[in-house]
Amino acid sequence: MSIFKSVYRILCVVLVIAAVCGMAYKGRIKEDFENYKMHAIPALMYHSISKVPEGWTEDLCVSPEVFEEHLKYLKEKGYNVITARQAMILLKSRQNVMNTVILTFDDGYEDNYTQAFPLLKKYGFRGNFFIIGKDVGKTFNQNGTVQYMTFAQLKEMYQQGMEIGSHTMSHDPLAAIKPNFLPWEIYQPLNLFHEKMGFWIAGIAFPNGSYNETVVAEIKKYVKYEYGFSGVPGCNTLKIVNERPFEFRRAGVYDRGRGAKDIERALQKCYIFGYLEEKGIPAEILDKGLTLLNELLG
Numbered sequence: 001m002s003i004f005k006s007v008y009r010i011l012c013v014v015l016v017i018a019a020v021c022g023m024a025y026k027g028r029i030k031e032d033f034e035n036y037k038m039h040a041i042p043a044l045m046y047h048s049i050s051k052v053p054e055g056w057t058e059d060l061c062v063s064p065e066v067f068e069e070h071l072k073y074l075k076e077k078g079y080n081v082i083t084a085r086q087a088m089i090l091l092k093s094r095q096n097v098m099n100t101v102i103l104t105f106d107d108g109y110e111d112n113y114t115q116a117f118p119l120l121k122k123y124g125f126r127g128n129f130f131i132i133g134k135d136v137g138k139t140f141n142q143n144g145t146v147q148y149m150t151f152a153q154l155k156e157m158y159q160q161g162m163e164i165g166s167h168t169m170s171h172d173p174l175a176a177i178k179p180n181f182l183p184w185e186i187y188q189p190l191n192l193f194h195e196k197m198g199f200w201i202a203g204i205a206f207p208n209g210s211y212n213e214t215v216v217a218e219i220k221k222y223v224k225y226e227y228g229f230s231g232v233p234g235c236n237t238l239k240i241v242n243e244r245p246f247e248f249r250r251a252g253v254y255d256r257g258r259g260a261k262d263i264e265r266a267l268q269k270c271y272i273f274g275y276l277e278e279k280g281i282p283a284e285i286l287d288k289g290l291t292l293l294n295e296l297l298g
């Protein structure tokens with residue numbers, strides 16, 4: 001018998017034992033999981049709220065119709081949709097945050113203003129918008145037209161309860177750029193947005209989820225920043241707010257053609273990853289493991 005087969009058999013036995021033990025403890029785990037959800041806030045990530053333009057990857061787009069299905073789902077399930085800053089206040093006050101979620105939008109596409117903003121208002125929700133400093137108000141004609149929101153549009157959204165944050169100046173992955181360019185990427189948006197819109201931003205989302213210790217140390221230099229979003233799936237808890245405010249957890253929502261089921265799955269992923277992280281399984285490792293498993297299983 002090959003080593004592979006032996007390992008496979010041992011794995012099966014371990015899985016069966018784990019399943020039996022799991023059944024016995026299911027009640028307790030379920031109760032523990034529900035308790036966890038009372039102090040954990042998931043964050044979801046969107047990009048463009050549009051039908052997929054030609055030449056774009058579909059993971060960057062959720063159509064307005066599907067996006068509204070997602071919002072309807074949140075409304076029906078009684079979700080409180082708040083901003084990251086509000087989430088920090090709620091978590092610090094140790095309130096029950098069951099069914100609370102943060103919706104984030106990266107890159108600053110104009111459809112965030114024309115589509116997402118009115119829909120969020122319709123349902124009484126708020127959103128976090130992360131803007132690329134050098135692209136504000138610009139139009140690009142690569143692979144179709146890409147239009148970015150203007151400062152006037154962003155200011156209007158801010159005045160109506162939306163939260164605006166930085167997605168750096170250039171959108172280059174922060175962990176890969178030279179350390180002497182970090183101040184421009186991180187500090188410049190603070191000044192630029194204050195100068196153009198009259199308010200200080202408090203949050204940053206890392207392009208492509210890319211960051212490291214040097215990046216976090218640079219952000220901490222500028223006290224205006226209160227939080228940062230990584231691309232690590234999970235939930236945000238008081239522990240994260242206190243110990244890793246620049247590594248907030250969030251997961252992408254993608255249109256896989258299942259309507260509200262797609263947002264339900266994304267929320268489940270956040271809660272499960274967050275729960276396991278609290279039990280000591282690092283979310284980064286879990287995420288890599290899951291990606292590997294998906295690749296192996298095709």
Ligand SMILES: [Zn+2]
Nearest residue numbers: 106107207208
């Ligand atoms: Zn981005």
